[in-house]
Amino acid sequence: MNLYPAEFIETKLFLKYKTRRPDIFCGITKKGSLSYSFHTTTTEEEREKVKNSRALLLEKLGFNNLVTLKQTHSDIIKLITKENIFDYISNPYIVGDGLITKLKDVLIGVSTADCVPVIFISKTHNAIGIAHAGWRGINCKIHLKMLEEFKKLPTKPEDLEIIIGPHNRVCSYEVGRELMEIFPEKYFSLKDNKIFLNLEAIVAEDLSEKGVKNISSINLCSFCNNDLLYSYRRGEERGRNLSFVGIQA
Numbered sequence: 001m002n003l004y005p006a007e008f009i010e011t012k013l014f015l016k017y018k019t020r021r022p023d024i025f026c027g028i029t030k031k032g033s034l035s036y037s038f039h040t041t042t043t044e045e046e047r048e049k050v051k052n053s054r055a056l057l058l059e060k061l062g063f064n065n066l067v068t069l070k071q072t073h074s075d076i077i078k079l080i081t082k083e084n085i086f087d088y089i090s091n092p093y094i095v096g097d098g099l100i101t102k103l104k105d106v107l108i109g110v111s112t113a114d115c116v117p118v119i120f121i122s123k124t125h126n127a128i129g130i131a132h133a134g135w136r137g138i139n140c141k142i143h144l145k146m147l148e149e150f151k152k153l154p155t156k157p158e159d160l161e162i163i164i165g166p167h168n169r170v171c172s173y174e175v176g177r178e179l180m181e182i183f184p185e186k187y188f189s190l191k192d193n194k195i196f197l198n199l200e201a202i203v204a205e206d207l208s209e210k211g212v213k214n215i216s217s218i219n220l221c222s223f224c225n226n227d228l229l230y231s232y233r234r235g236e237e238r239g240r241n242l243s244f245v246g247i248q249a
């Protein structure tokens with residue numbers, strides 16, 4: 001298993017990941033006064049704040065469009081094309097947990113607070129993807145379904161670069177015994193009578209088995225690096241970090 005630490009640089013608003021493609025921007029927004037998720041807002045005032053935060057992010061990155069979905073821990077993946085992009089931009093409540101596009105000047109994003117953001121980048125042509133994968137999404141194999149969608153474009157597994165973003169890592173992702181009936185034993189570790197699950201290892205090994213060679217992980221845990229990232233498990237039920245990827249125009 002070839003999972004090495006991904007490099008990133010920290011800016012005021014976000015962490016920007018290094019990729020092999022200088023025309024592709026990807027990263028995650030930092031915890032702070034900005035909010036990026038529509039589906040955790042409850043008032044019009046909060047929704048305005050999200051809109052303004054998104055506009056600022058686009059401006060900082062030099063992009064014009066941002067597409068996100070209403071995430072439900074599903075395996076639903078949406079392909080964003082020039083025919084449908086305006087449906088998605090005008091309605092951020094379309095349900096799904098994975099996005100793929102070949103379009104330039106479009107940031108696609110998923111919001112997380114402990115779940116695993118997975119970024120897909122084609123090294124050979126313009127195709128990018130992003131998935132929101134908690135244990136439920138991983139259990140329904142959203143990461144492998146993303147790979148199947150990329151094959152249709154077509155992007156070969158060996159031409160993909162995968163970056164696994166910050167999430168609640170095995171250091172502190174305590175789970176109940178019932179999850180041991182779902183995932184193989186090798187992904188769990190026991191410490192002081194507690195059970196911890198390594199979600200990124202499942203994602204990485206599954207993708208590796210299907211021929212993906214270039215997989216890296218950002219060495220940050222949302223629970224342990226709570227100064228930088230929101231953590232649902234620390235009681236931050238509404239704050240979200242937005243992971244994003246886009247091809248520069």
Ligand SMILES: [Zn+2]
Binds near residue numbers: 222224225
């Ligand atoms: Zn941790």
